[in-house]
Amino acid sequence: DAKTTQPPSMDCAEGRAANLPCNHSTISGNEYVYWYRQIHSQGPQYIIHGLKNNETNEMASLIITEDRKSSTLILPHATLRDTAVYYCIVRLFNAGGTSYGKLTFGQGTILTVHP
Amino acid sequence: GAVVSQHPSRVICKSGTSVKIECRSLDFQATTMFWYRQFPKQSLMLMATSNEGSKATYEQGVEKDKFLINHASLTLSTLTVTSAHPEDSSFYICSARSGQSNQPQHFGDGTRLSIL
Numbered sequence: 001d002a003k004t005t006q007p008p009s010m011d012c013a014e015g016r017a018a019n020l021p022c023n024h025s026t027i028s029g030n031e032y033v034y035w036y037r038q039i040h041s042q043g044p045q046y047i048i049h050g051l052k053n054n055e056t057n058e059m060a061s062l063i064i065t066e067d068r069k070s071s072t073l074i075l076p077h078a079t080l081r082d083t084a085v086y087y088c089i090v091r092l093f094n095a096g097g098t099s100y101g102k103l104t105f106g107q108g109t110i111l112t113v114h115p
Numbered sequence: 116g117a118v119v120s121q122h123p124s125r126v127i128c129k130s131g132t133s134v135k136i137e138c139r140s141l142d143f144q145a146t147t148m149f150w151y152r153q154f155p156k157q158s159l160m161l162m163a164t165s166n167e168g169s170k171a172t173y174e175q176g177v178e179k180d181k182f183l184i185n186h187a188s189l190t191l192s193t194l195t196v197t198s199a200h201p202e203d204s205s206f207y208i209c210s211a212r213s214g215q216s217n218q219p220q221h222f223g224d225g226t227r228l229s230i231l
Contacts, residue, residue: 034219043121043208043222044159087158103149103210103220105159 004088009110012082018075020109022088025069031092033064034103035073037084037111044087044105047073078113085110117143119211121223129231130201136194136226138209144189145211149220150182153206165192199230 005023012018024033032051036044048055048062050071055062061074075082087108092101118141126134138148147166151159163179165171165186173179181203183195192211196203208225212218 036222038159041206041225041227043119043210043224046219046221049219102161102164104161105151107158 004090004106006086006088006106006109008107009112012078012111012113014080014113014115015077018078018082018111018113020073020086020088020111021070022073023070024088024090027068027090028092031090031101033062033071034089034091035060035062036087036089038087038108039084080113080115083111083113117221119209119221119223121209121226123226124224125227127229127231128199131198132230134196134199134228136196136207136209138192138194138211138223140190140211143211143213145192146189146214147212148186148192149210149212150184150194151208151210153208153225159208196228199228201230204228204230
């Protein structure tokens with residue numbers, strides 16, 4: 001699976017948008033971009049994933065550049081409860097078979113939302 | 116959304132004890148389950164991958180005889196830490212994925228294992 005690079009930490013004011021960048025310059029055509037977050041002492045929580053189109057759900061938006069070498073997770077209105085470690089992961093998939101890549105966690109970005 | 120339940124959430128036991136951790140997918144069939152370990156201030160490290168009805172595949176450096184994994188049904192996997200020692204103290208997290216190609220993995224809330 002392709003390696004990702006994220007800033008180690010970011011701050012955001014409550015109520016503002018949090019934009020978390022991720023670089024995955026070696027991503028291949030059959031790899032998805034996944035975002036998870038981990039709040040202290042809990043298991044990771046799935047946020048969103050995408051292949052090449054921008055995606056939006058009730059939690060966040062995912063913007064993937066046209067060349068797919070980077071992406072940005074957007075939390076539109078950050079709250080204190082969004083303080084967590086955010087992981088950007090690329091995962092191999094095989095649409096026609098049973099072989100799926102592993103989720104390999106890097107160090108992630110520690111997002112701190114302050115009042 | 117998909118729910119993965121892990122039990123127990125915390126275990127404290129004496130050195131030499133074997134500890135079993137259960138992981139259940141509550142509302143979907145998990146063809147593949149994963150076990151991770153996380154030490155303080157570190158990221159999650161994958162220990163092993165198991166497919167229902169098959170032997171688990173262990174990551175390099177993980178002792179298969181020490182960390183026994185059973186995935187006997189599509190909703191249950193167990194991890195047994197045999198003859199646990201203080202260095203096995205860690206946060207163990209399971210994860211499950213359905214058979215659909217690009218569906219996300221969902222994680223349990225982890226088990227805090229402390230060996231005295």
